[in-house]
Amino acid sequence: MRADYATRPRGAIERLLESDRRYLSATQIHTRLDVEQARVSLATVYRTLERLHTKGTVSARVDERGETTYMLCEPEHHHHHAICRICGRVEDVPCRALDEFASALQQRYGFELDGHAMEFSGVCNTCR
Amino acid sequence: MRADYATRPRGAIERLLESDRRYLSATQIHTRLDVEQARVSLATVYRTLERLHTKGTVSARVDERGETTYMLCEPEHHHHHAICRICGRVEDVPCRALDEFASALQQRYGFELDGHAMEFSGVCNTCR
DNA sequence: CTTATTGCAAACTCTTTGCATTGGA
DNA sequence: TCCAATGCAAAGAGTTTGCAATAAG
Numbered sequence: 001m002r003a004d005y006a007t008r009p010r011g012a013i014e015r016l017l018e019s020d021r022r023y024l025s026a027t028q029i030h031t032r033l034d035v036e037q038a039r040v041s042l043a044t045v046y047r048t049l050e051r052l053h054t055k056g057t058v059s060a061r062v063d064e065r066g067e068t069t070y071m072l073c074e075p076e077h078h079h080h081h082a083i084c085r086i087c088g089r090v091e092d093v094p095c096r097a098l099d100e101f102a103s104a105l106q107q108r109y110g111f112e113l114d115g116h117a118m119e120f121s122g123v124c125n126t127c128r
Numbered sequence: 129m130r131a132d133y134a135t136r137p138r139g140a141i142e143r144l145l146e147s148d149r150r151y152l153s154a155t156q157i158h159t160r161l162d163v164e165q166a167r168v169s170l171a172t173v174y175r176t177l178e179r180l181h182t183k184g185t186v187s188a189r190v191d192e193r194g195e196t197t198y199m200l201c202e203p204e205h206h207h208h209h210a211i212c213r214i215c216g217r218v219e220d221v222p223c224r225a226l227d228e229f230a231s232a233l234q235q236r237y238g239f240e241l242d243g244h245a246m247e248f249s250g251v252c253n254t255c256r
Numbered sequence: 257c258t259t260a261t262t263g264c265a266a267a268c269t270c271t272t273t274g275c276a277t278t279g280g281a
Numbered sequence: 282t283c284c285a286a287t288g289c290a291a292a293g294a295g296t297t298t299g300c301a302a303t304a305a306g
Binding site for chain 2: 062063064085113119120121123
């Protein structure tokens with residue numbers, strides 16, 4: 001297993017992700033670090049996000065426009081996301097009920113399910 | 129309302145979409161038309177897909193890699209897709225149960241839902 | 257001192273756009 | 282004839298990569 005240096009760029013990126021738990025694009029992260037005077041190259045942002053995603057501490061989502069966005073997210077329990085269209089805040093949604101629904105489909109369509117993705121969008125109760 | 133000419137490129141693209149109902153990328157479509165000797169520029173493929181998508185006869189989906197893919201799809205009844213990981217065949221899945229589930233969440237999280245996306249992946253009964 | 261990590265710039269991929277030309281109706 | 286649609290090539294946006302310089306352990 002390879003080493004894992006604690007560098008300034010990594011610290012800055014992880015701190016930012018911790019402070020704002022919504023899906024952010026590499027460019028957004030890069031810009032915000034720039035504002036905070038934490039010079040980090042865009043390439044490093046991409047490399048760090050990829051690493052965190054592989055480690056499993058970051059969830060990646062491709063938005064409607066095809067841009068990949070990232071958010072810190074503990075994957076312990078399988079869950080889905082409700083994303084506020086206004087503020088981008090993300091609500092975790094457990095999926096017990098959904099899993100049952102999925103099994104029913106499996107029976108019905110002879111489809112051997114090995115995955116499902118689901119996402120809700122709307123307006124959260126803060127933005128309402 | 130603007131006209132809508134029946135041109136050779138459009139015919140070729142629509143015919144291809146009708147003959148293969150799975151999600152295809154613009155490049156895949158372009159390549160296959162090329163093989164069939166139906167010279168159509170990639171730009172036209174994009175423009176035609178966009179037009180069909182706007183008209184509502186084509187469903188667009190951004191895959192994990194961020195590439196947009198298209199498939200002919202009647203949107204009459206709201207439904208979801210089960211996509212075979214092996215052959216790419218798409219099964220329509222009605223979503224009555226799901227809508228109920230969604231409403232429940234709305235109550236629970238104070239989230240005013242205005243949309244949800246869901247997709248199943250696995251292996252269809254032909255590929256099994 | 258060793259080697260993982262960074263920054264930079266170039267390369268790549270997918271998609272969009274401007275403009276002159278073609279071709280439906 | 283008129284204007285929508287096409288093809289081409291150039292431009293954009295997002296992402297990846299090679300390589301020399303830097304810095305962590």
